[in-house]
Amino acid sequence: MTPRNEHHQDERPPGIIGLLFSIASRLAPNEDSAWVEEMEFEVSFIPGRLRRYGWAIGTLRFASMRRIATLRWRSTPGRTALATSLAIAAVVGFSVFFPQAFRSPFTPGTGIVVEQQSLPETEESVDAARFRRQELAATPPPSADTLADDIVPDVVAEAAKEVIPASPAAGNADSVDPVSEHERSLAQAAAPLEPAGEAVVARGNESSESSRADASSSRPSVPQDLADSVSNEIGGAKVDELVFDADQVEVVVVSATHLKVIRNTTDPTGQVLLERKVMPGETFVFALPVRLSSDDAGALTIVVDGVELGSLGNSGATVELLFTRANESDPTP
Amino acid sequence: MRLVRRTKRTRIPSRQQLLVLRVFLAQVENSRYGYDIMKSTELGPGTLYGVLKRLFDEGYLHKTTELINGRCRISYRLTEAGVHYAERSLIEDEYEQAVKNPTILEMES
Known part of the structure; x- marks a missing residue:
């Protein structure tokens, strides 16, 4: 040998x-x-x-x-029970050490509803979303006069007609031609939803003239009857606040980003409703008030009462916002 | 009391085993190294050595340890029984393939 x-x-x-x-x-x-x-x-x-x-x-x-x-395995009741117990213990242990793998997007009782749209997460859908954003970003932004005269009043009238049909503004809205979906998306993409410094809480039942005056202010793309912004000091940091005249807000994910949503807007260590990487095609509906933070403001689009308000900011920008209802516009203690 | 004689179960050669047998039958007299067989059969090393072990355990394979440049290397060669087994297995496989696909018989005829 x-x-x-x-x-x-x-x-x-x-x-x-x-x-x-x-x-x-x-x-x-x-x-x-x-x-x-x-x-x-x-x-x-x-x-x-x-x-x-x-x-x-x-x-x-x-x-x-x-x-x-x-290995010679002979199935007996004792061994089967032992194997089942070991399998359950393994699953429980894995869930303890890796809770992210078992975290459900839907948390009962927290007011968060997750809708997975029919659009699957494929390379085509991601490319389509990216192409749409690039196309919208390449379009030159309309001037403030154009927005004030043409687009924004139509959006405001359309929103007023949809949200509060019994309001006096609804009658004026009937005489306005409806804006196309493409023009609306262009206007929203041209000026992202950036909170301004002054606090103006607008109502949906205001007249179209006052809405027109608000729309010609420093933040032209946001329909003033649906949202407004103030600033708050939470946890030593200045956080912008969006005040909505609605009970819930819908967040649509355009591209993949990290999203964190906290229920208690006044407490930095409040209840975390959602904290994970969200993918394009996902839609989240949050009951207000909530605090939202993301590392890509351009990846998220806000929809209130069926009206798309645009993205939360520029692509790649970190954003942290408070979403509150109009009747509780001052969440600071 | 009736005695039942247990016969040895005959294993049907797998597709991988037939590939290896075909490589050995191509050059019956020569010994083959494991890496050479792997290149010829395009099998993975784990699968290949599983087949080689099965053939060796059934007495169809002969191993030779060589010392090449101070390093050991094992070569494999079919035994006489292995040659018969390989020929029979390949013939049976061709017959089964012909039965499953009669067009082969028609084309050959």
């Missing part, structure tokens, strides 16, 4: 390949250890490092299969 064992001890390949062979030789049953040894001998004659890696992984697979083949 050739001195195979001595050779084996001296010539074990270094590095990861040697480690894989070491694991394989320990894993293989005694009657099959000679075959693992032969495969280890053969690896020194294989050209190419990647091929040697593949050979070592194949050796490990061979040893694992031989080990599994030697």
Whole structure:
């Protein structure tokens, strides 16, 4: 017999390949250890490092299969119960150490409703969303006069007609031609939803003249009858606030980003409703008030009462906002 | 009391096993190394050595340990029983393929 064992001890390949062979030789049953040894001998004659890696992984697979083949499992009630218990314990342990894998997007009783749209997360959908954003960003923004005269009054009238049909503004809205969906999206993309410094709480039942005056202010793209902004000091940081004349707000994900939503807007350590990476095509409906933060403001679009208000800001910009109802516009204690 | 004689179960050669047997039958007299067989059959090393072990355990394979430049290398060769087994397995496989696909027989005829 050739001195195979001595050779084996001296010539074990270094590095990861040697480690894989070491694991394989320990894993293989005694009657099959000679075959693992032969495969280890053969690896020194294989050209190419990647091929040697593949050979070592194949050796490990061979040893694992031989080990599994030697296991003799006879099903008895006790063993079945033991196996079931171990499986349950493994799942519970995994959920304890990796809670992110088991976190459901829907949390009962927290007022958050997650809608997975029919648009699946595919490369085509992501590309389509990215292309739409680029197309909208490439369009030159309309001037303030254009917005005030043409687009914004139509949006305001359309929103007033949809939200509060019994209001006096509804009669004026009938005489205004409806704006196309494309023009509306262009106007919203041209001026993202950036909260201004002054606090003006507008109501949906105001006249179209007052809405026209508000719309010509510093934040032209936001329909003033649906949302407004103030600033708050929460946790030592200045956080902008959006005041909505609605009970809930809909957040539509355009591109993948990290989203965190907290229920208690006045408490930085409030109840976390959602904190994970959201994907394009997902839609979240939050009952107000909530605090929202994301690392890509352009990836999120706000919809209130069926009216799309545009993105939360520029693409790639970090955003943190308070969403509150109009009747509780001062959430600070 | 009736005695039932247990016969040894005959294993139907798998597709991988037939590939290896075909490689060995191509050059019956020559020994083949594991890496060479892997290149010829395009099987993974884990699958290949599983087949080699099965053939060796059934007495169809002969191993030779060589010392090349101070390094051990194992070569494999079919035994006489292994040659018969390989020929029979390949013939049976061709017959089964012909039965499953009669167009082959028609084309050959």
